[in-house]
Amino acid sequence: MNLGKLVNLYISDGYEQADAIAKVAQDIVLLKISNSVLNRNVTIKGGVVIHSISNDKRRATRDMDFDFIKYSLDDDSIKSFIKKLNNANDEIKIDINGTIEKLHHQDYDGKRINITIIDNNNYRIDSKLDIGVHKDFDIEQEEYCFNLDIINKSATLLINSPEQIFVEKLKSLLKFVYTSTRYKDIFDFYYLITNCNLNKNKIIDIILNYIQSFESITVP
Numbered sequence: 564m565n566l567g568k569l570v571n572l573y574i575s576d577g578y579e580q581a582d583a584i585a586k587v588a589q590d591i592v593l594l595k596i597s598n599s600v601l602n603r604n605v606t607i608k609g610g611v612v613i614h615s616i617s618n619d620k621r622r623a624t625r626d627m628d629f630d631f632i633k634y635s636l637d638d639d640s641i642k643s644f645i646k647k648l649n650n651a652n653d654e655i656k657i658d659i660n661g662t663i664e665k666l667h668h669q670d671y672d673g674k675r676i677n678i679t680i681i682d683n684n685n686y687r688i689d690s691k692l693d694i695g696v697h698k699d700f701d702i703e704q705e706e707y708c709f710n711l712d713i714i715n716k717s718a719t720l721l722i723n724s725p726e727q728i729f730v731e732k733l734k735s736l737l738k739f740v741y742t743s744t745r746y747k748d749i750f751d752f753y754y755l756i757t758n759c760n761l762n763k764n765k766i767i768d769i770i771l772n773y774i775q776s777f778e779s780i781t782v783p
Contacts, residue, residue, distance in 0.1 A: 564655055564714065566591075566686045572713045578623060585625040588690035590711045590718075591655055591680050592627060595648040597709075597718035604634040606697055606704050606721040610747065612728065615709050617754050624747075627690065630697035632704070632721070636674055638663045641694065645678070654683040666693060702727055702769065725759040730769045 566587055573583035589611055596605050610624025634640060645657055660677040673695035680688045697704075704721035711717055723731070732748045755761060 564591075564653060564682055565684060566655075566680065566682045566688055567684070569713055570688075576713070581625060582623040584688055585627075585690060586623060587713075588678075588680055588688050589627050590709075590714055590716075591688075592648070592657070592690075592692065593709050593718040593720065594711060594714070594716055595651055595653070595655070595657070596629075597720055598651045598653075599647050601634065601644060601647055602720060604632050606630050606632055606723060607707075607709075608695075608723060608728075609693075612707070612722050613747075613751050613754065615707075616725075617758070619754075626693060628693045628695070630673075630695045632697045634696075636694065636696050638674075641674060641676060645676075656681045660689070666695075702772070724765070725755055726761055726765040727769055729755050729761060730766055730773070734773065 569587045569590070570580075570583045573586050574580055578586060593607070593611075596602055607629045609626060609628035611627055614623055631640075631644075634644070641663055642659065645659055649656055658679045658681065660679055664675040666673045666675050673693055675691055675693050677689070677691050680690065703724070705724050706719060707722045709718045709720065729752070732751055736748060
């Protein structure tokens with residue numbers, strides 16, 4: 564697999580260079596997770612999901628977010644996770660660069676790892692992964708097939724339901740209001756409402772679940 568060729572294919576398909584590089588990195592990571600023994604210990608989140616379901620180049624993202632499911636977020640576990648991704652016989656290697664960072668981003672706590680993806684021609688792509696932990700097991704994940712057309716592959720992985728995506732974005736918007744920097748969420752709201760046939764009862768259930776979780780917190 565030639566990473567440089569894949570980047571050029573995305574550029575010829577209309578992506579800006581930085582977005583094309585990010586998209587190739589995302590495709591490789593998605594494919595490696597799908598082919599790994601941990602493919603049910605990860606749920607893909609954020610702009611990668613919205614970009615895929617909307618098939619809109621304007622929603623391309625340079626970030627990749629996912630949560631571990633019943634898998635530890637400590638540094639050794641993350642290193643083990645990357646090692647398992649490298650077990651695939653695809654001539655592509657992922658290296659962790661530097662130290663693993665703790666994240667406190669708005670309403671999100673997790674870890675960030677900076678990675679380099681290397682092909683057998685020593686072509687290198689730098690990217691980053693933001694990883695959290697999925698804690699609410701009452702919320703079921705949906706199976707979704709990411710079409711990785713440029714590399715003629717697909718990756719079947721878990722994602723949050725459209726209703727869950729909608730509520731999480733709504734929760735963030737209500738929390739931060741005009742201080743929010745997530746401008747693409749406006750596009751996401753519009754797309755989800757007009758294209759995803761959202762189940763209103765499911766949205767209400769998810770909101771009530773959040774309220775109950777909040778009320779169960781004991782303030783010292």
